[in-house]
Amino acid sequence: MDDSIEHYWQMRLESCKKSLEENRFGPFIAKDAAHAREIVLKEILPRIEVKTMSWGDSMTFYDTGLLNIFRRDPDLDIIETFDSTISREESIERRRQALLADLFVTGTNAVTEKGQLVNLDMIGNRVAGITFGPKHVIIFVGRNKIVPDLEAAMFRIRNYAAPTNAIRHHIKTPCVETSYCQNCKSPQRICNTWTITEKSFPKDRIKVILINGELGL
DSSP states (O other), X not given: OOXXXXXXXXXXXXXXXXXXXXTTOEEEEESSHHHHHHHIIIIIGXXXXXXXXXXXXXXXXXXXXXXXXXXXXXXOEEOOSOOTTSOHHHHHHHHHHHTTOSEEEEEOSEEETTSOEXXXXXXXXXXXXXXXXXXXXXXXXXXXXXXXXXXXHHHHIIIIIHHHHHHHTTOOOHHHHHSSOOOOOOTTOOOOEEEEEOSOSSTTSEEEEEESSOOOO
């Protein structure tokens, strides 16, 4: 990476990390997805007790390779909510159970420079896990999700994150055809619940790993 670009992003990440610290989150900066994985394994997990874990859909989390590591741990009970062999009813029930896990791992749709996490969910289990329930939360954030403010966060989510996620999951909503939000009334609408997480409560319950790379949607 060009030195000037590297310097620019390092400043942006450090500023965002400072804002997150002021908002009582537990922030880290990782140079890439592999480094983010090491932060979890060497700095976060040794300090907390985790017997059960689950996760919300996150391409950035998958990029770290942590899910396969968790699955190989015989002492860790994983609540699998994306098992393609189970019924929709069982999947929803497991999502409910995931809210009582020791650890919930996911991404965020956007993070503002003021240190706010902004998310828009279809079912609500991902934003519910961030908000309340699991004892510990780890959120992975590619640098591409850092935005100036709430207005920019919502614009990004409506007109990029939501349409691309709808395309990824083969959901039939108008944004799949237009590439931007139509504020639709589709029965398959994925934009149902907004959350703005201003601060972490209790302090450090939510760990945020800012990754110096273009990751996720």
